[in-house]
Structure formats: structure tokens, C-alpha cells
Amino acid sequence: MSEVITQSIQDYLKHIYELNENGGSASTNDLAARLNIAPASVTGMLQKLANAKPPLVIYKKHQGVTLTKNGEKAALEVIRHHRLLETFLVNTLGYSWDEVHFEAEKLEHVISEDFEARMAAALGHPTRDPHGELIPTVDLTMPVDESRPLASLRTDETATVRRVSDDDPALLRHLLEIGVVPEAKITVKSYSEFDGNLTIKIEGQKSNIVLGTAVTNQVFVEK
Amino acid sequence: MSEVITQSIQDYLKHIYELNENGGSASTNDLAARLNIAPASVTGMLQKLANAKPPLVIYKKHQGVTLTKNGEKAALEVIRHHRLLETFLVNTLGYSWDEVHFEAEKLEHVISEDFEARMAAALGHPTRDPHGELIPTVDLTMPVDESRPLASLRTDETATVRRVSDDDPALLRHLLEIGVVPEAKITVKSYSEFDGNLTIKIEGQKSNIVLGTAVTNQVFVEK
DNA sequence: CAAAAAATTTAGGCCAGACTAAAATATTTT
DNA sequence: AAAATATTTTAGTCTGGCCTAAATTTTTTG
Numbered sequence: 012m013s014e015v016i017t018q019s020i021q022d023y024l025k026h027i028y029e030l031n032e033n034g035g036s037a038s039t040n041d042l043a044a045r046l047n048i049a050p051a052s053v054t055g056m057l058q059k060l061a062n063a064k065p066p067l068v069i070y071k072k073h074q075g076v077t078l079t080k081n082g083e084k085a086a087l088e089v090i091r092h093h094r095l096l097e098t099f100l101v102n103t104l105g106y107s108w109d110e111v112h113f114e115a116e117k118l119e120h121v122i123s124e125d126f127e128a129r130m131a132a133a134l135g136h137p138t139r140d141p142h143g144e145l146i147p148t149v150d151l152t153m154p155v156d157e158s159r160p161l162a163s164l165r166t167d168e169t170a171t172v173r174r175v176s177d178d179d180p181a182l183l184r185h186l187l188e189i190g191v192v193p194e195a196k197i198t199v200k201s202y203s204e205f206d207g208n209l210t211i212k213i214e215g216q217k218s219n220i221v222l223g224t225a226v227t228n229q230v231f232v233e234k
Numbered sequence: 235m236s237e238v239i240t241q242s243i244q245d246y247l248k249h250i251y252e253l254n255e256n257g258g259s260a261s262t263n264d265l266a267a268r269l270n271i272a273p274a275s276v277t278g279m280l281q282k283l284a285n286a287k288p289p290l291v292i293y294k295k296h297q298g299v300t301l302t303k304n305g306e307k308a309a310l311e312v313i314r315h316h317r318l319l320e321t322f323l324v325n326t327l328g329y330s331w332d333e334v335h336f337e338a339e340k341l342e343h344v345i346s347e348d349f350e351a352r353m354a355a356a357l358g359h360p361t362r363d364p365h366g367e368l369i370p371t372v373d374l375t376m377p378v379d380e381s382r383p384l385a386s387l388r389t390d391e392t393a394t395v396r397r398v399s400d401d402d403p404a405l406l407r408h409l410l411e412i413g414v415v416p417e418a419k420i421t422v423k424s425y426s427e428f429d430g431n432l433t434i435k436i437e438g439q440k441s442n443i444v445l446g447t448a449v450t451n452q453v454f455v456e457k
Numbered sequence: 458c459a460a461a462a463a464a465t466t467t468a469g470g471c472c473a474g475a476c477t478a479a480a481a482t483a484t485t486t487t
Numbered sequence: 488a489a490a491a492t493a494t495t496t497t498a499g500t501c502t503g504g505c506c507t508a509a510a511t512t513t514t515t516t517g
Contacts, residue, residue: 019474039495052475054496059473073482073495103326104352114346121340129327242504262465275505277466282503296465296512459517466511476501483494 013081014063018120021089022046023056024067027078028086036075084151091147092119092127094140097177099130101141108141109183142183143174143193143231161197162207162227169198170232182229189213189220191230236304237286241343244312245269246279247290250301251309259298307374314370315342315350317363320400322353324364331364332406365406366397366416366454384420385430385450392421393455405452412436412443414453 016024026045030037039057043050060082061070067082078086096115100106106114122130131137131149138146138154145154158173172195175186186192196214203209207224222230239247249268253260262280266273283305284293290305301309319338323329329337345353354360354372361377362368368377381396395418398409409415419437426432430447445453 017473040493048474049476050495051477051497056474058496104349104356106352110348114349117344117346118341121344123337123340125333126327126337129329133327240503263463271504272506273465274467274507279504281466460515461517462513462515464511464513466509468509469507471504471506473503474501475503477499479496479498481494481496483492485490485492487488487490 013065016067016085019056020060020067021085021120023053023060024078024082024086025089025093027068027076028083028090031077036077038075042076087147087151087153089119090153091149091151092122094144094146095127095130095134095137096122097140097142098134098137098146102134108177108187109180111141112177112180139174139193140177142177143172144177145174156231158231158233160228161209161211161222161230161232162224164197164199164209164232165202166199168234169196170234171196172230173233174231176229179229182226186226186230190216191220191222191226197232236288239290239308242279243283243290244308244343246276246283247301247305247309248312248316250291250299251306251313254300259300261298265299310370310374310376312342313376314372314374315345317367317369318350318353318357318360319345320363320365321357321360321369325357331400331410332403334364335400335403362397362416363400365400366395367400368397379454381454381456383451384432384434384445384453384455385447387420387422387432387455388425389422391457392419393457394419395453396456397454399452402452405449409449409453413439414443414445414449420455 023042023046026042027037030041030045039050039053042048042057043053046053057068057070057076060067061076065081066079067085068076068078070076093115096118097108097111100111100114101108128149140146145156147153156173161170161172164170172191172193174193175183175191177183190213191197198212198214200210200212200219207227208221209227210219210221212219246265246269249265250260253264253268262273262276265271265280266276269276280291280293280299283290284299288304289302290308291299291301293299316338319341320331320334323334323337324331351372360369368379370376379396384393384395387393395414395416397416398406398414400406413436414420421435421437423433423435423442430450431444432450433442433444435442
């Protein structure tokens with residue numbers, strides 16, 4: 012008899028998933044920071060999730076945490092909800108891409124599978140959300156992301172923007188303004204060894220743009 | 235410093251509002267039945283709501299409960315969410331009118347004021363939901379409902395269906411099938427003193443229909 | 458109008474999920 | 488490699504919102 016996956020648990024699993032994506036296991040402290048919860052409370056929850064039947068995470072004291080297959084499915088379910096919702100809010104209710112995150116964050120825990128299916132159908136089964144992030148498939152597998160940080164490009168390299176981080180509305184507004192959006196074609200004009208700045212040219216625009224690493228690490232491109 | 239209105243509290247207020255609509259104050263037991271919560275638990279919550287600052291309900295031991303102005307506003311907010319959501323789900327995602335209730339029940343506690351406003355605009359600021367129930371206005375007043383139970387009509391009286399109860403999906407499917415929907419024009423052909431059955435004719439249909447009180451008390455009409 | 462029945466409240470508990478303070482373990486620095 | 492620092496865990500608490508059992512109050516009825 013598998014136990015109930017509360018909203019709170021969904022949040023833990025989602026953030027563990029995201030922390031696992033970059034590098035190995037998620038640390039108690041990182042998780043606590045993301046969830047805005049005291050580290051001690053996180054430890055308690057991880058113990059609970061590791062002892063659940065079936066276990067949702069693999070957790071050894073002081074060694075961080077990763078998801079089990081079950082935990083990953085639950086995480087992908089929430090992420091699918093989140094990204095479909097963001098797409099839906101933009102397409103159907105005219106939200107701008109910097110406004111959708113918090114609304115989706117609340118709704119993702121609450122909608123039914125029926126709602127999810129209807130949204131997906133109404134949107135034509137999209138594969139990416141408005142920020143270009145990949146939407147887990149209906150059978151809960153995450154498509155492979157081939158993109159890498161814009162910051163990793165060097166002079167004369169050309170690439171297409173695939174996705175941008177969605178959690179800072181101010182950054183999103185800025186990116187939209189300067190035209191750094193999914194599908195934009197970018198050529199690197201120069202790279203500054205010194206501060207990591209990239210001077211880029213966006214296809215269809217007249218002037219070049221200089222971006223610092225605070226930006227180029229949040230933008231992901233593909234050749 | 236006004237206290238937090240949790241989802242649970244929203245549910246209490248909503249159901250108190252609905253119980254107050256028919257007749258005076260809501261009883262502990264009725265509330266408990268509606269909320270699927272033990273009566274003892276309801277007592278506890280009512281004491282808490284009555285002592286909140288500002289108070290959300292007026293409650294005297296053994297004498298039932300009514301809403302304060304503050305409590306009523308909070309209730310109308312939730313009801314506005316619920317009814318806009320039902321309308322939105324039907325219009326935008328193709329839900330049928332018997333499927334929307336439970337989805338709206340969960341979403342109503344979670345959507346932002348922005349979401350509410352965008353829905354209302356997208357729907358053209360509707361005044362009734364798919365079941366014909368009045369939607370509280372944006373400034374949280376409830377329009378006056380002039381309708382009365384179909385059960386109160388007698389032979390040869392004619393009226394227009396305004397709304398139907400939305401909480402029994404099976405009834406809703408049945409009503410749709412026989413054509414008892416908002417705006418349908420009905421004439422009472424006969425009334426059975428004995429069992430309260432009404433034989434009615436719906437404008438545009440060939441044959442008469444016989445309805446028992448289980449149905450006619452859930453359908454509301456206006457001359 | 459008193460006894461029985463129904464409704465309501467009190468009392469005492471439980472659980473999830475958070476918190477703080479203190480203890481233990483890991484990691485970094487010197 | 489010992490000391491200093493950072494991270495993580497343990498221990499103990501709190502709050503919201505529910506529960507059951509028992510006591511009390513109100514209502515119904517013979």
C-alpha cells in the first residue's frame with residue numbers, strides 16, 4: 012500500500028530531481044535553501060522518504076540524496092504539470108513568460124490527470140514550455156537535453172537558443188527585451204578572457220550585445 | 235494583523251455561506267456532514283473562527299453559526315473562484331458540466347487574483363456558471379437570485395430554468411439528457427398531489443417528462 | 458413534563474511538517 | 488594531523504487540523 016505523496020513531498024522530490032540533474036546527489040543544505048526550510052527539517056523529511064514503502068529516495072547520512080525510480084516518476088509528474096501549466100497560462104490566458112512561474116508552482120500540485128491530459132491536447136502536445144524547457148512525456152520520461160550554457164561558446168561559434176532559466180522574472184524580462192529567446196540564432200563575436208563577457212549578434216538584429224556570465228550561464232544553446 | 239485564511243478555513247466559510255442561504259444559521263452537524271468532518275472537530279474550528287481577529291463567524295454555543303462581513307467576503311471570494319473556474323473548464327478545456335465540480339473544488343483555493351481576473355476577462359465577465367449559478371461580482375457581492383424550486387410550480391404554470399444544483403454528477407448527466415438545462419422553457423402539465431411528481435413539457439420537445447421531487451427540488455426556475 | 462433521543466461540546470490525543478538549540482560528523486586550513 | 492569551520496543530524500517543541508470517547512445541553516415525544 013503505497014503512501015500518500017503530499018504537496019510538501021512533491022516539492023522535495025521536484026527539487027531533488029533538479030539538484031540531481033547537475034552533478035550527483037543533492038545535499039541537505041542545498042535542498043533546504045531551495046525549499047526555504049531549515050536544514051534540520053530537511054533531514055527529517057529525507058529519513059521519512061527513504062523509509063517510505065516503496066522508498067522514494069536513496070539516502071545515507073551525510074552523503075546527500077538521490078531519487079529512486081518511484082521518486083523520479085513522482086518528480087517528473089510534478090515537473091510535467093508545471094511545464095504544461097506554464098505553457099497553458101501563456102497560450103490561453105495571456106500571461107507573459109516572467110509571470111507564470113509562481114502560479115504554476117501552486118497549481119502543479121492540485122490539477123488532476125484529466126486536467127493534465129486536456130491541457131496537453133489543447134496545446135497540441137507541446138514538447139517545450141515557454142522558456143524552452145523540455146516537458147516530460149506522458150509516460151514520464153524526460154527527453155534528453157542536448158543544450159549547453161551560452162557561457163561555454165567562444166568567438167565565431169554559432170548556436171540556437173534552446174532554453175533559459177525560468178526562476179528569475181527580472182532576468183526573463185531582460186532576455187525578452189534584448190531578444191534572447193528560444194529559437195533565436197546567436198553568433199559569438201568576441202569573448203573576454205578577463206571577465207567572461209560574451210559579445211553576441213542575434214540573427215535579425217542590427218547591433219551586437221554584450222552579456223556577462225550572470226546571464227550567459229542561465230541561457231542554454233545548441234549548435 | 236489579520237490571520238491567515240487556510241484552505242480548510244475557506245471550505246468552512248464557503249459551506250457556512252451556503253447553509254446560511256437557505257434559512258438562518260448553520261448547525262454544527264450540517265456543517266460536519268457537508269465537510270465530511272467529525273462534529274467535534276467542527277466545534278473546535280468554529281471557536282477558532284469566532285475568536286479570530288477580525289472574527290470570521292458569529293458563533294454562540296448550541297446556536298449555530300453565521301458569517302461576519304469579513305467571513306462573507308472570504309466566502310464569496312472562494313465561491314467566485316469556484317464558479318469562474320467551472321465556466322472556464324467547460325469553455326476552454328471542454329469539460330462537461332458534470333465533471334467540473336471536483337476539479338474546481340481543488341483549484342478554487344489556489345489560484346491568484348490575477349488568474350481570477352484573466353479568467354473573467356477571457357470569458358467575457360460571465361454572470362452565471364455552467365449550471366446557471368450566479369457568480370459573485372468582482373467586488374464580492376452576490377447578485378440576487380430570483381429563482382425558486384421547480385417543485386413549487388403547479389399545473390399550467392410556465393417558467394424558465396435558471397440553475398440546477400451542481401453537486402451530483404449523475405443528476406447533472408440525467409438533466410442534460412432530458413434537456414432540463416438553464417434557459418430551457420418549461421410548462422407544467424400536471425401535478426400529483428400524492429407523490430409530488432410533476433409532468434412537464436419542455437419547449438422544443440415533443441413528449442412530456444415526469445419528474446419526482448428528488449429532481450424538482452434541485453432545479454430552480456423563474457417566471 | 459419527564460424521559461428518551463439527538464445534537465453539541467469538552468477533554469484528551471494523534472500526525473504531518475515545520476522550528477531551534479545542541480551534538481556529531483566532514484571538510485578545510487594551517 | 489590538529490584546529491577551525493562548515494555541514495548535517497539528533498533531540499525536543501510547536502501548530503493546525505483532524506480524531507474518539509465521554510459529558511452536557513437541547514429537542515422531541517409519550
